Amino acid sequence: MSARRLLIFGGIALIAGGMLFGDIFAVFVLHQNGGRTGEALLAATRAVAAQDSSGVKEAFARIGGLLEDHGTKLDAHAHMIGAGYLALLLSLLQPYVAFSFRSRKILAQLFVAGGLLLPLGIFLIHYIGLAYSPFPVIGWASVLADSAGVLLIAVLVGEACGLWRYFRGARADGAEPVLPPDNGWESRMLLAGGTVLILLGFLYGAWYAGLDLYEHEAREKTILSAMLKAAGSGGYAAQAVADYGGLQAEKAVDIAAHSHVIEFGLLAILLSFIQPFVFLGSYWKRFWVKLLLAGSIILPVFVLLEIRLGLIAGGIADIGGFMVLIALMGMLAGVLRYSGALDAQEGNAR
């Protein structure tokens, strides 16, 4: 298998794996984790009201663990998908990487391995903690994640060197053939749809940064001060805790909508390049494109509506994510059916 096909398979598999993990996280962990964090914060305010300092510390140890659990799962999801995107990007650059077939393939294998180990390491941080670690704050899982990060950087530098060699005039034996120009309906739809999605995401991000970010930061301080004032005078701070939970939810949906719409836009553009590799009939190729673009809009829109409509919107958003995942798997099936003719024509098939 050539480096390009390895990066396409690996990239789509990493993206699909990351999305599946994200869907599982959203359904089984996210809301439950948020609920338990709220309970722990309420317990902390009760301990403040009861002048119980050790109770406060216990509650915060619990909150720290819950936030770490939440944060590492979110990071594992984002980094797995990010590595998948980069793998697809590198697949596009392969015709211009002036290294031997074997060197390109080793670089591709290392990149896919790094893309798998980085999120795995991040995921394990919460479970392994500082067990047997010689470092004061960094555990073995972090070491694994950081090493995988170094591996990814090294591969990127290697690919950049290959590109540099190409532009200096070097040519490798058995270079990957340049992809045939594809200006078909599927490719154009994914390209235009993806660009529009990214633009929408940027505009929403600018709106969020301009109007909501600073207001959220100020409101967080106000709510925490009110919470401590109520609990510190021996009162009940349940309302402030509920407000705090509401604020965190508002922030989470704003950021999730912004990041997901851009990520899906980028994915659509990347998938437009690999359409020549999707060996399916026109009907199915168009079907997967429509499903992917529909899911890419449904998820961020209904994530935003979650604050107003509650869990129903959350469920529809999850369905949107699932639509993107299914479309991705459909295209992957098409890539798997791909005859390898492009590689075979150039004598690169192994």
Place this chain on the structure above:
Amino acid sequence: MSAARKLLIFGGLALAAFGMLYGLHYALFIEHQTLDRMGGSLATAFVDAAERNLPAARLAIDQYTQTKYDYVRQVDAHSHWIGLAMLMIVFGAVLERLAFTERTRFVIAVALALGSFSFPGAVLLQSFTHGNPLSSALAVAGSALVIGAMAAAVVGFTRQRS
């Protein structure tokens, strides 16, 4: 390969590597300590309140919000640098499909590259210059460049013929 394409592809690769190096440096030397400080100051605020020392609690809350302000921007800079780098590489690959003259494509590439480097940089700068309008203005200008380039790309793709 056109100059615009080279700028986007090599600039994107350089920016991705830089964003990753920054992320690695941040994860190794800053993130754990920042999270500890953030969690510690919030816990301290509650302990101070339990001990009925509300002025100290307020100071700890101030420290928490300042640390969180920095943390949010440091993480945002990392993720935006890498995200925008990927976008630069992608647009480097499809630049020829934009139905514009070579000169217009070059202007779009320069705007995207400048915005991609400067916007996350300005966001990071905000964590060193709290409340300074210059860093906010730089962030706004950087994001406007990226949004302008994307809007131009949408027009360019819409104008292309099959």
